[in-house]
Amino acid sequence: MKRTNTQKITFALLYSISTVLAADSAFAVSENYPVVQREKHGGFEVAPIAIDGLKARDQFETEHFRVSYKKEEAALTLDRISGIVAEKKKADAEKPPTSDEARVTPRDEETLKLLAANVLYHAEKARAFFVDVLKSEEVKKMEQIVVRLDLTNRYSQFERFTNDNYQPQFNNALSIEGGTPFKPKPGLNPWGREMWFRPRKEIPIGELLAQMPEDPANAQLRQARQTLYPMQIDLVIRDTLYAIFQGRLTTPSFIDSVTRQTGTLILMEGAFQVLKVVNRFLIPQKFYLDTALVPEIVYHEFSHLALSDSMKPDVSTPVNEGMADFFAASIGGSPKLAKKIKEFSTAVGKNGKKRQFFQIEYESLGKAQSDFVLGLLWGLREKLGETYATQVVFGARKFLNTKDSDIRDGLVRALLRSCDTSCESPLRDRMVIHQFLQDRGL
Numbered sequence: 001m002k003r004t005n006t007q008k009i010t011f012a013l014l015y016s017i018s019t020v021l022a023a024d025s026a027f028a029v030s031e032n033y034p035v036v037q038r039e040k041h042g043g044f045e046v047a048p049i050a051i052d053g054l055k056a057r058d059q060f061e062t063e064h065f066r067v068s069y070k071k072e073e074a075a076l077t078l079d080r081i082s083g084i085v086a087e088k089k090k091a092d093a094e095k096p097p098t099s100d101e102a103r104v105t106p107r108d109e110e111t112l113k114l115l116a117a118n119v120l121y122h123a124e125k126a127r128a129f130f131v132d133v134l135k136s137e138e139v140k141k142m143e144q145i146v147v148r149l150d151l152t153n154r155y156s157q158f159e160r161f162t163n164d165n166y167q168p169q170f171n172n173a174l175s176i177e178g179g180t181p182f183k184p185k186p187g188l189n190p191w192g193r194e195m196w197f198r199p200r201k202e203i204p205i206g207e208l209l210a211q212m213p214e215d216p217a218n219a220q221l222r223q224a225r226q227t228l229y230p231m232q233i234d235l236v237i238r239d240t241l242y243a244i245f246q247g248r249l250t251t252p253s254f255i256d257s258v259t260r261q262t263g264t265l266i267l268m269e270g271a272f273q274v275l276k277v278v279n280r281f282l283i284p285q286k287f288y289l290d291t292a293l294v295p296e297i298v299y300h301e302f303s304h305l306a307l308s309d310s311m312k313p314d315v316s317t318p319v320n321e322g323m324a325d326f327f328a329a330s331i332g333g334s335p336k337l338a339k340k341i342k343e344f345s346t347a348v349g350k351n352g353k354k355r356q357f358f359q360i361e362y363e364s365l366g367k368a369q370s371d372f373v374l375g376l377l378w379g380l381r382e383k384l385g386e387t388y389a390t391q392v393v394f395g396a397r398k399f400l401n402t403k404d405s406d407i408r409d410g411l412v413r414a415l416l417r418s419c420d421t422s423c424e425s426p427l428r429d430r431m432v433i434h435q436f437l438q439d440r441g442l
């Protein structure tokens with residue numbers, strides 16, 4: 001059919017209007033990048049997917065997140081990735097790395113691209129969950145979050161990054177709150193909330209175990225963990241992960257009450273499912289982990305930020321770790337992981353007590369408590385339905401703070417109070433929650 005002149009003009013007009021609109025929405029474009037994706041039956045694969053809302057096709061930045069390399073403020077671009085790889089090659093040629101430095105795997109362009117695309121894609125997915133499913137106004141209003149790759153610095157509440165040489169961190173992940181410099185210094189500005197992912201460094205497991213001083217509570221912990229985690233992960237690797245995620249390997253003392261823990265061991269199991277596929281590794285004698293590749297770890301870290309309007313991510317407690325994991329598992333929606341969490345929380349332990357039953361001994365077993373909290377919150381999904389349970393748990397953060405909320409007091413009360421505003425029928429549902437908590441020894 002021949003177009004009339006009017007049609008041609010309309011087309012031209014529409015075209016120019018859409019160009020103006022596109023320019024107006026901060027040049028948001030979409031581009032395909034490979035990311036880690038879950039297959040239908042629980043496995044993972046690396047496959048290209050469209051990342052929407054990019055500020056430029058070759059730049060890992062959206063309105064909500066900016067992926068940066070180490071301490072850089074500019075967004076990572078394909079150009080910068082080539083630069084990073086070239087600079088490293090040049091530096092290594094001038095001064096060969098020591099044997100310890102050589103354990104930090106040098107990045108190639110493909111890997112850096114995968115890491116950047118993967119954190120950005122999954123961070124957007126986590127944000128969408130809080131904004132679209134939970135209708136969170138706070139998350140919708142969040143500042144642009146900086147996501148750092150390969151940063152080794154520890155967090156300092158006074159100036160964001162501790163000195164480069166102070167206890168560099170590897171193989172773990174962290175989220176930080178915003179802050180202002182304690183003392184004015186040139187180049188030191190206030191910062192917003194951020195998510196940090198460490199470089200991967202190969203650690204021979206034997207060396208690692210030798211490095212770990214015996215913790216007086218260790219034997220007790222190990223025994224508890226053996227009964228609590230009926231998982232396939234090798235016990236040694238499990239202990240290793242546990243130590244790495246607590247940052248214990250680089251702390252002078254094994255017992256360090258302020259070290260952060262990232263997540264529960266149930267999620268660690270999820271991480272291993274990913275790693276088996278993407279990380280062509282799992283050499284039994286060595287350990288390393290690219291946390292930026294694991295969707296559940298990205299969800300976990302973002303969940304800390306989504307909860308951070310009342311639960312600061314500066315200290316790890318069973319309640320805030322268990323909650324972050326509850327959302328990580330909800331966002332991930334892995335049926336395999338859901339089954340594991342359920343199996344864990346309903347199984348019967350060696351002492352004949354149900355694991356789902358709150359035991360006072362948990363108070364002295366930090367990690368076990370996080371898993372208990374995850375299992376507990378997950379159980380609510382069956383009682384209230386997935387949507388309401390997720391809303392009640394999210395609403396509970398308003399009645400919790402990181403420092404003084406324990407399970408028996410803080411969490412129970414917060415869930416019941418949250419129900420007053422989030423439940424379909426508060427009177428009835430409060431009874432349901434009350435009964436459910438009582439059945440679990442709370």
Ligand SMILES: [Zn+2]
Binds near residue numbers: 261262263304324
């Ligand atoms: Zn955490």
